[in-house]
Amino acid sequence: MKLIDGKKIAADLLGEIAREVNLLTAQGKRPPHLATVLVGHDEASETYVANKVRACHNCGFDATVVRHDVDVTQDELLATIDRLNRDESIDGFIVQLPLPDHIDEQRIIEAIDYRKDVDGFHPINVGRLALGLPCFPTATPQGIATLLDRCHISTEGKHCVVLGNDHIVGRPTAELLMRKAFPGNCAVTVCNGDTPHLEDLTRRADILIAAIGIPHFVKAHMVKDGAVVIDAGTTRLPVPGEPGHYRLHGDVDFDAVAPKCACITPVPGGVGPMTVVSLLKNTLLAATRPALLS
Numbered sequence: 001m002k003l004i005d006g007k008k009i010a011a012d013l014l015g016e017i018a019r020e021v022n023l024l025t026a027q028g029k030r031p032p033h034l035a036t037v038l039v040g041h042d043e044a045s046e047t048y049v050a051n052k053v054r055a056c057h058n059c060g061f062d063a064t065v066v067r068h069d070v071d072v073t074q075d076e077l078l079a080t081i082d083r084l085n086r087d088e089s090i091d092g093f094i095v096q097l098p099l100p101d102h103i104d105e106q107r108i109i110e111a112i113d114y115r116k117d118v119d120g121f122h123p124i125n126v127g128r129l130a131l132g133l134p135c136f137p138t139a140t141p142q143g144i145a146t147l148l149d150r151c152h153i154s155t156e157g158k159h160c161v162v163l164g165n166d167h168i169v170g171r172p173t174a175e176l177l178m179r180k181a182f183p184g185n186c187a188v189t190v191c192n193g194d195t196p197h198l199e200d201l202t203r204r205a206d207i208l209i210a211a212i213g214i215p216h217f218v219k220a221h222m223v224k225d226g227a228v229v230i231d232a233g234t235t236r237l238p239v240p241g242e243p244g245h246y247r248l249h250g251d252v253d254f255d256a257v258a259p260k261c262a263c264i265t266p267v268p269g270g271v272g273p274m275t276v277v278s279l280l281k282n283t284l285l286a287a288t289r290p291a292l293l294s
Contacts, residue, residue, distance in 0.1 A: 002151075002263045004230075006143075009150050010273035014059055017280055021060035024288070032287035033062040034118065034279065035084055035093035039077065039103070040070035044236060045096050055276045061283065064090070074103050078111050085113040091287040092118030092136075094279065115293045118282035120172070125293075129175050134292045136282045141173040143274025144209060144230055148183040153207070153228055153263060160186040161202050163218065163251070164211035169232050173209055193217075210251035220256040229257060229264040232271045248272075 021031050034056055036049050049065060056063035066080055077095075084093045093116055099105050109117075114124040120138035128135035137145075148155060160177050164170035170190060177186040186207065191198055193212060202208055202222040210218050211232040223229060233251030250267030258264050265271055285292065 001258050001261050003258075004147055004151055004263050004265045004270060006147060006265055006270040006273045009147060010277045012150075013146070013274075013277045014055060014280070017277075017284055018059040020284060020288075025060065030089075031060050031062055032092075032280075032283045033064070033090045034283045035064040035066060035090045037066045037068070037077070037080060037084070037093065037095040039068045039072055039096070039099055042098075045098075049096055052276055052279060055280060059280055061280065062089075070100050072100075072103075074107070077103060077108060081108065081111045085111075085116060090116065091290075092116045092279075092283040094119040115290065116286060118279055118286060120282065121168075126167070126172070128293075129172060132179050136285070136293070137176060137278070138168065138172040139275045139278040139282070140169050140211075140232060140271060141176050142278040142281070143271055144173055144232060145176045145183050146274055146278070147230065147265065147271065148207075148228075151263060153183070155183040155207065156185050158186050158206040159204055160188045160207040160209065161205035162188060162190045162209045162211065163192075163198075163202065164209075164213065164232075165190050165192045166211070166213075169211035173211065173232075177207075198222075212251050214251060215249040216251070216253040218252040218257060220253065220260060223257050223260050225260050226262045227260070229261050230271065231265050231267050233267060234272060 025031055036052060038049050053063045084090055095108055109121045112122055114122040117125055118136050120136045125135045129137055162170050162174045174188045174190050177184050178188050189201055191201055199222050203224045205227055207228045209230045215235045229252055231250035231252040235249050236246040237249050239245040239247050248268045
């Protein structure tokens with residue numbers, strides 16, 4: 001069993017991005033600029049945003065965080081997005097999800113200029129991904145594909161089962177792995193928790209990607225010997241006996257499943273660090289090749 005060290009791979013990629021930024025600034029060009037819109041004071045969101053800002057600074061990016069209180073109106077948030085769309089000094093920006101219940105998330109996503117949508121959620125980017133056209137791929141799926149690439153995991157003609165059909169991870173991951181490229185050209189089956197004979201399907205997977213959002217859902221009997229298992233689950237659960245402390249758990253019962261695998265990602269330290277890298281890669285692309293999506 002080989003452990004896929006997403007933390008190390010992410011660090012290597014961030015170093016590569018930093019070198020590209022150094023070349024830009026040595027030519028007298030400004031560094032890429034990523035902005036994040038944060039609504040409220042959710043602890044998990046605060047942590048994710050802090051990680052993004054830290055990664056930006058480590059790579060030489062400019063980073064801006066635009067904060068709103070949890071009671072911000074939808075019109076006020078749309079006005080912020082309009083300002084960021086028009087700000088030529090900002091190459092890409094994201095609106096940290098989830099948003100409060102009184103905000104229509106889809107309305108907010110659609111208001112973002114797709115050429116600055118480095119999260120890859122705008123319908124134009126989603127559609128271009130499905131068609132194999134230049135786009136900003138959704139960050140976590142792009143991170144998964146990059147892990148497969150960097151680990152030289154064969155995907156050609158393999159059967160990939162994606163467990164989870166959401167628009168953030170499951171479906172865009174399937175799109176990436178069906179494309180005629182490397183990593184890709186897989187036969188992809190997309191499932192959810194209600195799929196009949198689910199365990200029969202997962203046991204046939206050469207590559208199993210778990211993105212169902214249920215901690216430890218994937219058990220050893222659901223995985224065939226020698227499979228590659230990518231765990232995209234990130235559920236924060238309280239630490240027993242430690243009030244106020246939480247720990248990330250994946251969708252895979254790691255201790256039971258790992259001995260059966262050829263390769264597997266841990267949680268934390270697997271897919272998570274790659275999501276931040278993908279955001280920075282998209283922002284660098286927006287800064288250096290702005291006509292790509294025009």
